Amino acid sequence: MATVLFWILALVSVIASISMVTTKNPVRSALFLVVTFLCVAVFYVILSAQFIAAVQIIVYAGAIMVLFLFVIMLLNLGTPQALVERGSLQPAFAVVLGISFAVTLVMSGSFVTLPAVAAQPEVYEPLGTVRGIGINLFDPKQPWLFPFEATSILLLIAVVGAIVMAKRKV
Template identity: 45%
Template sequence: MEAFFWVVAIPATVSAVGVVMMRDTVYSALLLVVHLLAVAVLFVLLNAQLIAAVQVVVYAGAIMVLFLFVIMMLGLGRGEGVKEKLPLQRPVALLFGGAMAILLGVVMSQTTIQPVAGALTPGDVLAMGGNTQVVGRLLFSDYLLAFEVTSILLLVAIIGAVVLAKRRL
């Protein structure tokens, strides 16, 4: 398991760096697919099979198609110009980004994590019918209100996208 973590974590990090560094937007989008798939594998390693499947279908499938569609439609293959409007933007960004990484890393590695009361082991979840069943049951009982609000949010997003992208209403 330990080795498998690194086999997935390193491509996830490298492809994320690639997304940011690539001059060609299409390459960025394709590297983002690699990144999302790698993170989906990490989800499987963490016993979140449903979320991993949703990640592949919704993110790597639907959202990335949307991205590539817009990139192709606008014809944005070429990179941006070299002209900098803010001269120190890059070094300052790297400085503060590095500071934030160190801060986050220290906090993340220092915290001790206690299991909650009534913690479920992967075996318990399997006995209750499997990850998908248990998460689905939670979604439609304890989190039903949030679930319904999400459906309204998606409706608003559809209407908003149509209104914004339409040339003339």
């Protein structure tokens, strides 16, 4: 069941992300991104990471996407001509490097062994719940407490920095 779901959604998410890159209309591109986000959220559920799935939908598909659409509409990016590049070698390079990266990934077995691992889950089931994440995150015997606390300074810097950048004249 999970495997079938995985393959269907994998197809959908790959198609959606390719269309996101290739489509010329920014609003459509953003909507394709939403589809990709939702598919990824379902992958998280399949991997029994329910909390991350919920966060993915709330933060990315919700908040971030609304911001994206706001910016697109405020800047009125209706004309895609400016985005078209001509005579650039970049796409060719990107295709070659992308294919070689994909081949490396396939060879490394990360694509092939994933379903096999899913068949015999080693993950401790309640790990993905809010409770499981909380216990792991705040347990002083785990090394995750410190980076979690350090993140508060990171967020403070972001707040101070945003105000510094946004305020034109002091």
